[in-house]
Amino acid sequence: MVELVSNPDARTLDALVAENGARLDKPRFKPSSLLLLFPAAALLIGLFIYPVGYSVYLGFTNLQLIGPNAIHFRFTGLQNVYFLLSDQVFYRSIWLTLVFVVGSGAVGTTILGLVIALALQSALTSVRMVVSSLAIVAWTLPPAAIAIIWYAATTQGGVFPVMFGYPHADALYDHAMLVVSLANTWSLAGLAAIIFSAALRNVPQEMLEAAKLEDANAYQRLTRLTLPILKPTILTSALLMTLLSFGNFTLIYLMTKGGPSGDSNILPVYSYLQGFTFKKLGYAALLGDVIVLMSGALGIAYVWLAQARRSGRSPKSFSV
Amino acid sequence: MKIRNIINANMPRRGLLALALTTALGAGTTLAWADAITLKVAYSADYFMSSPDLAKKWFGEIKDGFEKSNPDIKVDLVPIQGGYDDFLTKLSLMYSNADEVPDVAEVPAPEIGQWVASDLLAPLDDQLAKTDWWPQYVEPVKNEGTVDGKVYGVSQGVNTNALLYDKTIFAKANLPDDWKPKTWNDILDAARAIKKSDPNVWPLWLLTGTAQGTQGVVLGALNLMYGSADPEFYNEKDDKWVVDGKGIREVLDFYRTAAAEGLLAPASQILNANGPGIVAPYLPKHQIGITLGGNYVPQIWNNVICGPCWPEGVKDIGIAPIPTSQGQAPGIATAFSGWSLVMAKGSAHPDAAWKLINFMFQKDLALEVGNYGGLVPPIPSYISEKAYIDFAPSTQKGFADLLPVARSAPSNAGYKVWSFAIAQATETLVLHPETPIDQAVEGMKAYVAGQLGDDKVEVRK
Numbered sequence: 183m184v185e186l187v188s189n190p191d192a193r194t195l196d197a198l199v200a201e202n203g204a205r206l207d208k209p210r211f212k213p214s215s216l217l218l219l220f221p222a223a224a225l226l227i228g229l230f231i232y233p234v235g236y237s238v239y240l241g242f243t244n245l246q247l248i249g250p251n252a253i254h255f256r257f258t259g260l261q262n263v264y265f266l267l268s269d270q271v272f273y274r275s276i277w278l279t280l281v282f283v284v285g286s287g288a289v290g291t292t293i294l295g296l297v298i299a300l301a302l303q304s305a306l307t308s309v310r311m312v313v314s315s316l317a318i319v320a321w322t323l324p325p326a327a328i329a330i331i332w333y334a335a336t337t338q339g340g341v342f343p344v345m346f347g348y349p350h351a352d353a354l355y356d357h358a359m360l361v362v363s364l365a366n367t368w369s370l371a372g373l374a375a376i377i378f379s380a381a382l383r384n385v386p387q388e389m390l391e392a393a394k395l396e397d398a399n400a401y402q403r404l405t406r407l408t409l410p411i412l413k414p415t416i417l418t419s420a421l422l423m424t425l426l427s428f429g430n431f432t433l434i435y436l437m438t439k440g441g442p443s444g445d446s447n448i449l450p451v452y453s454y455l456q457g458f459t460f461k462k463l464g465y466a467a468l469l470g471d472v473i474v475l476m477s478g479a480l481g482i483a484y485v486w487l488a489q490a491r492r493s494g495r496s497p498k499s500f501s502v
Numbered sequence: 503m504k505i506r507n508i509i510n511a512n513m514p515r516r517g518l519l520a521l522a523l524t525t526a527l528g529a530g531t532t533l534a535w536a537d538a539i540t541l542k543v544a545y546s547a548d549y550f551m552s553s554p555d556l557a558k559k560w561f562g563e564i565k566d567g568f569e570k571s572n573p574d575i576k577v578d579l580v581p582i583q584g585g586y587d588d589f590l591t592k593l594s595l596m597y598s599n600a601d602e603v604p605d606v607a608e609v610p611a612p613e614i615g616q617w618v619a620s621d622l623l624a625p626l627d628d629q630l631a632k633t634d635w636w637p638q639y640v641e642p643v644k645n646e647g648t649v650d651g652k653v654y655g656v657s658q659g660v661n662t663n664a665l666l667y668d669k670t671i672f673a674k675a676n677l678p679d680d681w682k683p684k685t686w687n688d689i690l691d692a693a694r695a696i697k698k699s700d701p702n703v704w705p706l707w708l709l710t711g712t713a714q715g716t717q718g719v720v721l722g723a724l725n726l727m728y729g730s731a732d733p734e735f736y737n738e739k740d741d742k743w744v745v746d747g748k749g750i751r752e753v754l755d756f757y758r759t760a761a762a763e764g765l766l767a768p769a770s771q772i773l774n775a776n777g778p779g780i781v782a783p784y785l786p787k788h789q790i791g792i793t794l795g796g797n798y799v800p801q802i803w804n805n806v807i808c809g810p811c812w813p814e815g816v817k818d819i820g821i822a823p824i825p826t827s828q829g830q831a832p833g834i835a836t837a838f839s840g841w842s843l844v845m846a847k848g849s850a851h852p853d854a855a856w857k858l859i860n861f862m863f864q865k866d867l868a869l870e871v872g873n874y875g876g877l878v879p880p881i882p883s884y885i886s887e888k889a890y891i892d893f894a895p896s897t898q899k900g901f902a903d904l905l906p907v908a909r910s911a912p913s914n915a916g917y918k919v920w921s922f923a924i925a926q927a928t929e930t931l932v933l934h935p936e937t938p939i940d941q942a943v944e945g946m947k948a949y950v951a952g953q954l955g956d957d958k959v960e961v962r963k
Contacts, residue, residue, distance in 0.1 A: 248594040248613075249915050252620035270952060337770035352769045355933050439713040439775060443930050443945070458591045459715065460918050460953065461616070 234474060241468030247461040255464070262468045271444060271452065272469070278359065279428075279448040279476070286363035287370065287427030288420040294367055295374025295419065296412075299382055300404075302375070314375065321372030329436035332365040358441035362434050369433070370423050377422075381415040382408070414487075421484045428477055449473050539851050540576045541858055544596060544604035546589045547581035550841055552798055552807045556874040557581065560867075568861050575854050580604055585775065587715040597622050597846070605849040606858055611646045611655055611840045612720070615913025618649040624847045625652040629856045635863055635881065643880040646910050647842050655842030656859065658868065659877025661796040662836045662904040663725045665689070665822045666897070671791045672820075675699035681822050684829045686726075686756055689792065693765040696791035704767035706760055707781055707793040710928040711773035719921040720839045720911050721778050721796055723928050726753045728909050729826040729835030735920065736912050737960055743920045745947040747962035750924070752827045754942050757928045762935035769933055785819060786812040794824065797901035798876020800894040806873070821900040838908035841875060878902045916954050923949040 204210050242262060245255040266272055298317060302310045320328075335341040336354040343351045354361045385408055393403050409416075431450040434440070440447040440455060447455075450473060457466025545561060548554040558581070565577040582592045590613060596602045597620070609617070617623050630636040630653060636644075639657070647655030667681055675695040683689050693705035709722030727735060732749030736742075744750065760766050767790060774780060782802040784790050793799065800819060803812035823834035843862060845855050862868070865884075872879045873893045878901055884890055885902040911917060926949065927942045951959045 246620075246915075247591065248597070248616045248620050248622075250619045252594070252598065252622075254621075268952075270948065338768045350768070352933075355769050355773060442711070442773070442933050443926055459587055459922065461594075461915065 237467050237474075238471050240464055241471045243464045243467075245464040245467070247458060247463050249461055251464075258464070262465050265465065266468055266472075271447065274444060275447050275449050275452045276472075278444075278446065281359060282363060282366065282434075282446075282448050283424045283427040286366045287423040287425075290363060290367035291370040291374045291423040292416055292420050294371040295378050296416070298371060298375040299378035300408075302379065303382055314372075314379070317372035317375050319372070320369055323369065325369075325430065325432035326436060328365055328369050329433050332361065332368075333437050336361050354437065355442050358438050358445040362437055362441075362446050365433055365437065366427055366430055369430075370426060373426075374419050374423060377415060377419045378412070381412055385411050417487055418484070421480065421487065425477065425480055425484070428473070428480070449476075539574060539854050540578050541606060541851060541855055542578045542580055542602075542604040543606045543608075543858070544580040544582055544593060545608040547583045549585050549589055550608065550610075551871075551874045552802055552876050553809060556807065560871050560874050563870075564858075564862055564867065567867075568858055571861075572854075572857065575851075575857075577858065585715065586610065586717040600848070603846050603848050605846055605851065605855040607844050607846070608658070608841055609655065609844055610717075611657060611660075611842045612716075612911045612913050612917070614647055614655040614842065614844065615649050616915060617844065618654050619915075622847055623654045624845045624849065624852060625654055626656060626845060626856070626859075627653050629860075630656065633860065633863070635865075635868075638881045638883065640880060640882060640905060642838070642905065642908060642910070643840065646840055647844075649913070655844045656863070657840045657842045657880045658862075659872040659875060659879050660838040660840030660905070660908070660910075661721075661798060661876065662838045662878055662901045662908050663721060663794060663796050663824065664836065664897075664901060664904060665824055666785070666793040666795050666799060667692075667820050667822060668785065668788055668791055669818050669820050670788055671696055671700065671703055675791075679820070681820060683822060683825045684833075685825055686729075686752075686827045688825065690756075690759060690763075690765065693760065693792060694763065697763075697765060703791055704771075704784075704789055705765045705791045707767045707772065707784075707790045707795070708757070708760065709772055709777045709794070710757065710925065710932050711777070712922055712925045712929060713773055713775035714777045714925075716911075716918055716921050717839075718777055719925050720837050722794065723753055723757075723924055724837040724911060724921075725794060725824050725835060726756060726827075727924075728837055729824055731827055731830065732962065733835070733909075736917070740960070741916075742958055742960040743916055743950055743954065744960045744962055745920075745923070745950050746943045750946070751939055751943065753924075754927055754931055754939050756827075758931040758935050758937070758939065758942075761932045766932060772932070773929060782809060786810055786815065788818075796876065797878055797894075797897065800897040801873065801876050804893055806893070816894075816896045819896065821897045823900070823904055832907050834904065834907055836904045836908045838878075838905070838910050840877060840880075840910075878905060916958060919950055919953045 199205070239257075242257060242259060243255050244251045244258045244261070246252045298313065302313055305313070323331075333354065336343070337352050338350055340353075342353055343349050389407055390403055393407055398406070429450070431448075431454065434446050434448060434451050435454065438446045440451045444452075449469060453466045453469035453473065456469060457463050543561065543564075545557060547557055551557040551560070561579050561581075565579055568577055569575065580596075582589050584592065590610070593604075593607060593609065596604060597617075614623070636656070643657045643660060644653070646660070647653055647657055665683070669679055672679065672681060672692075675692075675698070677692055677695055681692065683692065689706070696703060696705040709718050711718060714721075727733060727749060730749035730752045732744075732747050735744045735747075735749065737744060766772060771777070771780065778796070781790070781793060781795055782799050785793065785799070786803065800815060800821075801807060802809045803815040805811060824836055826833055826835055843859050845852065845859060849855050862871070868881075869879065869884060869887060869889045871877075872884070872890065878898075879885060879890060885899070890902075891898050911921075923946045927946045930937055930945065931939075931942055947959055947961065
């Protein structure tokens with residue numbers, strides 16, 4: 183029989199806490215921290231929560247930019263919401279926004295960025311430097327410059343119509359959504375390529391060499407090894423690009439101003455049209471609230487994804 | 503920090519510092535008191551006048567001249583950049599901020615109705631009655647700035663629109679040198695002849711599309727609307743907007759036919775957000791056969807504005823009024839829109855502001871701004887002034903003669919929506935001429951009804 187000898191130096195937990203302070207391995211709260219958090223809280227409330235809250239309030243008023251309700255506006259309850267629900271342009275705009283941010287932002291930049299990163303992996307150093315610099319330049323160009331470049335390239339006499347043999351075609355006006363999506367993808371691909379290049383360097387070379395020894399061809403190595411290992415990065419990058427595309431109002435506004443017959447009328451552009459052309463600031467604020475909700479949902483998805491990765495569990499299981 | 507540290511041997515130095523600071527602040531406030539009257543003048547820096555330098559020049563002259571004759575008043579110029587809609591947005595935001603309200607502003611006249619409804623402008627009837635130049639104004643222009651019987655905007659002049667045709671291209675197409683179309687079909691026939699004689703030339707330039715904002719319609723489709731079989735697109739009695747009727751269908755059909763036969767300039771040009779401004783350089787290159795343009799277009803080729811300089815323009819470009827659709831009375835049509843000066847209701851110095859406005863309307867300055875802004879003067883006697891005629895000798899009189907039949911755009915809020923709807927409808931037909939007119943009209947109806955409500959639309963058979 184084993185006798186459990188009690189350690190004479192053992193003390194109760196409370197005694198330990200009284201002597202050494204609280205445990206450091208669990209979250210704890212000190213009231214004095216509120217004072218130190220106050221500046222950050224003030225900035226957050228002043229620059230974010232208050233303006234967003236005021237904008238939410240304005241969404242339920244009949245405020246106008248200019249007109250009878252510019253100075254004397256009142257709370258109109260759900261009137262704007264009823265208008266929103268019956269607004270066909272709004273539904274089309276939501277659809278176009280999803281096409282733009284998911285199609286061009288998430289899918290487009292991921293594919294283009296991956297292609298560039300994978301191709302540059304095994305390229306000459308000089309080629310890699312030139313190509314990645316060009317990709318980064320495309321990303322850092324101001325949206326106005328990107329808009330002008332793509333406007334010139336896709337209208338009559340521009341690079342693309344001439345290349346495809348129809349110099350008099352106005353590709354921008356015939357396929358507005360496609361052209362602005364391409365422009366957006368082109369501008370963000372540089373960032374995606376950098377992210378993927380870094381991630382690719384973390385793919386263990388031993389696994390790839392082992393796969394080569396097992397007679398796996400390049401395609402199998404890519405789809406069964408590289409891409410699954412890259413999956414968390416791909417998801418994070420896709421979500422980041424989605425959020426960035428959401429804010430790409432300037433590009434579409436300068437290229438098509440919402441497009442022929444609202445073909446490229448994403449939600450931010452439509453909100454601007456309502457607020458500053460039709461002067462209906464109240465309704466534009468409500469559309470802005472919808473944008474905040476959509477971005478919020480995407481932001482939550484991003485945070486959830488990041489946290490799931492940090493705690494060691496990847497959101498999807500991968501097979502190797 | 504302990505009190506001991508503050509009160510010590512460094513007292514004299516700290517005391518001097520504190521004294522210096524207080525004096526500086528006090529002096530600042532005293533200076534502000536002495537310079538009591540500052541008038542803010544807001545104007546469009548690069549959209550309104552034919553070139554940004556001219557805007558700077560004219561307003562600089564105003565500032566210098568006025569400050570010289572009124573030494574105790576300072577003029578603070580506030581140039582606002584951007585196109586028509588952007589300029590209006592920024593100006594609206596200025597008015598809603600008490601610190602930034604401009605005492606005097608130069609605004610497009612169709613917007614005055616909205617500003618008055620926002621209770622932002624001061625009526626000027628009393629002051630205008632005492633001047634000698636206001637009674638000389640023609641009635642349509644006086645009415646442009648009048649809302650509910652009171653005058654809020656004093657016009658500096660208006661734009662009218664007509665057909666500018668290239669005589670060299672016409673000669674090649676065997677068209678008459680003194681072309682005077684009687685119906686819209688005449689315009690299309692001329693365009694067809696031009697296309698046949700030279701496929702590289704753009705037969706007809708006519709603005710369309712939503713990218714140009716409200717001004718694009720005033721310089722484009724609205725002219726045709728006023729010449730159509732039923733020019734009344736706003737039923738003022740019932741406060742309803744007409745979205746389907748003989749007039750609208752005629753306008754849409756014109757665009758559709760022209761686009762279907764390839765008679766229009768390329769879409770990227772006429773749909774361009776800067777449509778009104780980009781046409782002038784193309785005429786010296788003999789690129790366009792017939793241009794539906796404003797009176798400011800031929801002025802751009804003179805020696806003052808020089809964008810580009812084209813002295814041959816005087817003999818190469820002819821002017822013909824826009825006909826009515828079937829030649830019905832009054833035979834010609836045009837839309838006009840002008841620019842006016844307004845005074846803010848919340849101005850701290852209304853008397854000084856009125857003095858400034860009166861200063862701006864002295865004959866020389868008024869003629870100068872009319873020329874720089876590409877406007878037809880509102881006073882008939884000015885039209886025969888050499889300064890006006892010489893600015894574009896072949897066309898100035900022609901444009902001025904259109905003033906009696908010209909009609910301005912309505913100034914109420916719903917107009918923006920109707921204007922957007924017809925811009926969208928004409929844009930669709932230009933890009934897809936195979937679209938049936940019924941579909942385009944349906945689109946107009948859906949849009950206006952969707953934005954303003956079903957009770958605000960009217961369908962006329």
